[in-house]
Amino acid sequence: MCGTIDTAMHPLxxxxxxxxxxxxxRALDQVDLRILPREIVALIGPNGAGKTTLFNCLTGMCRPxxxxxxxxxxxxxxxxxxxxxxxxxxxxxxxxxxxxxxxxPNMTVLENVMVGRHCRTTAKLFGxxxxxxxxxxxENDSLGMSLALLDRIGLGDQADELAQNLPYxxxxxxxxxxxxxxxxxxxxxxxxxxxxxxxxxxxxEALILSIRDDGLSILLIEHDMKLVMRLSDHIFAMDxxxxxxxxxxxxxxxxxxxxxxxxxxxxxxx
Amino acid sequence: MEYFFEILFSGLTRGSVYxxxxxxxxxxxxxxxxxxxxxxxxxxxxxxxxxxxSSVLSIYGLPLPSILILAGLAAAIxxxxxxxxxxxxxxxxxRGAPRLAPLISAIGMSIFLQNYILLAQTPDFVPFPSLxxxxxxxxxxxxxxxxSGLTIMAVSTLVMCALILLIKFTRTGKAMRATAQDRKMAxxxxxxxxxxxxxxxxxxSALAAIGGLxxxxxxxxxxxxxxxxxxxxxxxxxxxxxxxxxxxxxxxSFVLGLTEAFATGYVSSDYEDVFAFSLxxxxxxxxxxxxxxxxxxxxx
Numbered sequence: 001m002c003g004t005i006d007t008a009m010h011p012l013x014x015x016x017x018x019x020x021x022x023x024x025x026r027a028l029d030q031v032d033l034r035i036l037p038r039e040i041v042a043l044i045g046p047n048g049a050g051k052t053t054l055f056n057c058l059t060g061m062c063r064p065x066x067x068x069x070x071x072x073x074x075x076x077x078x079x080x081x082x083x084x085x086x087x088x089x090x091x092x093x094x095x096x097x098x099x100x101x102x103x104x105p106n107m108t109v110l111e112n113v114m115v116g117r118h119c120r121t122t123a124k125l126f127g128x129x130x131x132x133x134x135x136x137x138x139e140n141d142s143l144g145m146s147l148a149l150l151d152r153i154g155l156g157d158q159a160d161e162l163a164q165n166l167p168y169x170x171x172x173x174x175x176x177x178x179x180x181x182x183x184x185x186x187x188x189x190x191x192x193x194x195x196x197x198x199x200x201x202x203x204x205e206a207l208i209l210s211i212r213d214d215g216l217s218i219l220l221i222e223h224d225m226k227l228v229m230r231l232s233d234h235i236f237a238m239d240x241x242x243x244x245x246x247x248x249x250x251x252x253x254x255x256x257x258x259x260x261x262x263x264x265x266x267x268x269x270x
Numbered sequence: 271m272e273y274f275f276e277i278l279f280s281g282l283t284r285g286s287v288y289x290x291x292x293x294x295x296x297x298x299x300x301x302x303x304x305x306x307x308x309x310x311x312x313x314x315x316x317x318x319x320x321x322x323x324s325s326v327l328s329i330y331g332l333p334l335p336s337i338l339i340l341a342g343l344a345a346a347i348x349x350x351x352x353x354x355x356x357x358x359x360x361x362x363x364x365r366g367a368p369r370l371a372p373l374i375s376a377i378g379m380s381i382f383l384q385n386y387i388l389l390a391q392t393p394d395f396v397p398f399p400s401l402x403x404x405x406x407x408x409x410x411x412x413x414x415x416x417x418s419g420l421t422i423m424a425v426s427t428l429v430m431c432a433l434i435l436l437i438k439f440t441r442t443g444k445a446m447r448a449t450a451q452d453r454k455m456a457x458x459x460x461x462x463x464x465x466x467x468x469x470x471x472x473x474x475s476a477l478a479a480i481g482g483l484x485x486x487x488x489x490x491x492x493x494x495x496x497x498x499x500x501x502x503x504x505x506x507x508x509x510x511x512x513x514x515x516x517x518x519x520x521x522x523s524f525v526l527g528l529t530e531a532f533a534t535g536y537v538s539s540d541y542e543d544v545f546a547f548s549l550x551x552x553x554x555x556x557x558x559x560x561x562x563x564x565x566x567x568x569x570x
Contacts (some may be wrong), residue, residue: 063459104447107447115445118448128442128443
């Protein structure tokens with residue numbers, strides 16, 4: 001059996017013929033995606049191309065009209081994600097951040113990350129009251145991991161601050177830390193660099209690379225093309241709900257359909 | 271002076287019971303933005319459950335304190351089951367509907383439960399045995415406070431502290447707060463939001479049932495309609511304190527309880543509700559978000 005080679009090359013996420021209709025509007029039309037383990041994949045396209053809708057379908061916030069979503073974590077069996085509620089998709093190994101930040105504003109920085117551990121911990125009311133050794137160990141593990149994540153994003157000394165009091169760039173990093181706390185296989189980042197200054201963008205880039213080095217795959221929507229070209233192993237370009245191009249950054253950049261989507265067709269009669 | 275303390279303690283006793291009920295209102299509002307008008311019925315059902323259980327247990331001749339504890343547990347569990355079922359049947363199917371729909375469903379549930387108990391039990395007032403033993407050490411102060419009043423205050427304080435610790439520090443509590451602040455995001459970090467909402471209803475109903483048991487034993491009689499006025503009062507208390515806020519519900523309850531007690535004691539018991547609801551009107555005019563509203567309101 002050549003099982004090891006097989007799993008190494010097997011895509012982590014396979015999206016096939018994903019379609020999403022909102023009433024009469026087809027927001028996603030037969031979209032096919034493959035994301036390999038330890039790969040940084042970018043999703044680009046003009047506004048309204050369906051990128052965020054794709055994220056919503058992947059994470060279970062929208063129920064797709066048709067198609068198939070398969071997650072195959074390395075060394076584990078294949079899992080169908082289609083039709084699962086969002087919290088089970090998170091448990092299966094997908095985590096996401098939002099274009100407009102959605103932290104829990106009135107919880108502390110540390111609590112925001114610890115809440116991300118929810119689906120990996122099991123303590124019930126019984127444990128909370130009688131505190132058996134297993135619960136205490138679980139709480140300590142979860143606390144330790146959350147603090148380590150905060151150190152990693154440089155917020156270790158602001159653990160007890162309310163999330164809403166953080167500056168913008170820190171809130172974005174905290175959102176990533178909370179997503180990482182769910183121990184995902186695949187991290188979905190929706191415009192992580194939006195509104196960041198050049199230095200913050202640079203820090204973000206280093207963070208994304210280090211997350212990949214930990215063995216995760218990353219799918220990001222991003223409009224900062226320089227960042228996309230630097231970071232991505234593979235790019236999917238969308239327009240009007242369809243995939244119009246895919247490939248390595250250089251190929252996609254020069255692809256005529258991509259240029260047309262961003263700049264429009266050349267006017268012939270003027 | 272003795273009279274003043276008697277009124278003070280009666281106000282604190284009322285406030286404690288209002289707080290037990292108001293917490294359920296405020297938790298449910300904090301998490302799904304619904305005023306659960308059937309919540310007062312949980313208090314009434316708790317009292318009836320306690321009456322049935324304590325009558326059975328007293329046949330076996332158990333000592334009073336153990337009857338009190340067992341009846342309290344039974345009332346909490348049974349009302350919790352009611353709370354769970356009400357949410358499942360009357361509110362969950364309307365989760366995506368406009369806000370008015372679950373509100374009307376809640377009023378319907380309240381009317382249904384009252385009439386169900388009226389038919390299943392009795393339309394009359396029934397006597398409720400005093401489940402709290404007389405404490406000997408309170409003998410010298412019997413003019414200002416009795417043992418059942420003291421028990422109400424002690425039990426309520428204990429239960430409220432436990433609840434606040436639960437919400438502040440446990441995994442479940444964090445999940446509750448996360449759900450209250452952003453339900454969709456809570457789903458996305460892997461919280462089973464439906465389960466958290468059920469748990470909130472169960473906890474709130476159990477607290478109200480304990481309140482029902484304590485006040486029934488204090489006053490000595492119950493009927494099917496007691497949940498209505500108690501529910502309205504506790505709702506008032508929750509709004510006073512800032513609905514959605516747990517410290518607010520506790521504060522609002524004590525403010526309301528003391529206002530009523532002093533109005534009764536120094537003016538006339540006829541004016542009890544006049545003062546209570548005038549206070550509500552004034553607060554709503556000058557601090558529409560309630561005493562601890564706004565910033566604190568999100569911190570379920």
